[in-house]
Amino acid sequence: MSPAPTSPTEASPAVSDSRVSIAPSFSPLYQQIKGLLLNSLRLGEWKPGEVIPSEMELATRFRVSQGTVRKAIDDLALENLLVRRQGKGTFVATHSEQQVQFRFLKLVPNNGNPGSEGPAHRDIIECRRCSASAEVARALALRSGDAVLQARRVLSFLGTPAILEDIWLPAAPFQGLTAERLTSCQGPMYALFETEFNVRMVRADEKIRAEPATEIHAQLLKIAVETPLLSVERIAYTYKDVPMELRRGYYRTDTHYYHNRLS
């Protein structure tokens, strides 16, 4: 590596960091590298489950030291976008892995551990194309009336219905998603999204409330009307904080609880 500490940015071609503030448009090398890696991920240059180039290779490609690439990768691994495996390489994270199966499903049986009841049984009640209400449009950063897909499903554990979910997706990125495709899907829905539609959910925000079951809820979950349910409203985001899903879930919490760790 040439000792050119005077112009470290010459190695980072056209890094436009979209920072809003008036602060000096200036960021550490490793964050610029992180941005470049992020772009490659977003554009699908490396697909979920695949290895990315080794640290040394990336270092020479970006003309920086291995330590700098390392720090960038460390950050992305911390955000669950990459997974490091010693001796093997660094991989693009996926929702299919068993270990992170419950990163986005925090309902745990009263007696037992996450997943101890085996995979949830999924029943797709409906899946149709419609136009976005003002509320859905706002959540998904669309315009009122834009085409969206709406799905409703029930998740059951050990034969007992536990979750009713209504899901809204922008129609454009999910061309061709049907009830059949959803029904035939084994494993997490987010895994389907990333393999079939190249949409990777990166994080989500949830608003949790307690609400009484309506007629509909009672019928589908086979419980009494007015039973308190956990209402979980989720907005899930892809890369770059683009909202890609609105989900309203209703959870029974007599046999399960929503687990959260504060740290």
Place this chain on the structure above:
Amino acid sequence: MSPAPTSPTEASPAVSDSRVSIAPSFSPLYQQIKGLLLNSLRLGEWKPGEVIPSEMELATRFRVSQGTVRKAIDDLALENLLVRRQGKGTFVATHSEQQVQFRFLKLVPNNGNPGSEGPAHRDIIECRRCSASAEVARALALRSGDAVLQARRVLSFLGTPAILEDIWLPAAPFQGLTAERLTSCQGPMYALFETEFNVRMVRADEKIRAEPATEIHAQLLKIAVETPLLSVERIAYTYKDVPMELRRGYYRTDTHYYHNRLS
């Protein structure tokens, strides 16, 4: 620094890492340093809010390079035990800081941001000494019948009661905690704990359910009986995963919601 790569462990006096597995009792230097720092924190060598020695000083003290100390501190900062401030030093984290006021209180007003309603008004309903039930004993890792403190309080936002909490604490570490002391306390209860009793809450687990309001709930929160409430059962831990608090909270979720971020 002497180039003695052959015996890196000679610099770490009596580092007993309590790992359970049969795996090689062997850990990276930076993790050993982390353990030493953790001990100093746990024993109160540096109190909340204080600076710890600089990276260079710690490096010479432990006979390792600055980079190694740095990595140890990075870890602890990530776990919210330390806070780095460029140009000033590294500080022991505290629950008094404004920025982390809502790390353990995730109730957000429907219209507004965390804290936008100003500090919660706290009403201590009672605080008494009693003996631990089997359930409380199990949660706090005590024996049935051991002395515990029990407190009940109501939190109000903008004059409206929003949270009812029952709190159990092991009596031993909290000698002298009275209803008066709790009542006179401004700011977070956990801040009081760390300044007055040298007990720092590090993380917590919460089990969240939807439950109908009982007579008691209805009375204290001024709502109708059977109103769905968010039941939040928390066990909070100090260093070393020692449980130090059991808390059962009931949250109104008509004007607020419990916010959770999945990532």
Place this chain on the structure above:
DNA sequence: CAGTGGTCTAGACCACTGG
């Protein structure tokens, strides 16, 4: 065995803080 990530070092320079 070669190739990967993981650890550790030593030294340079930068950015920020406070006296």
Place this chain on the structure above:
DNA sequence: CAGTGGTCTAGACCACTGC
């Protein structure tokens, strides 16, 4: 200005993987 944390480098060695 000196002292702090923050970034970057270059090179060494270790631990794990798979051929």
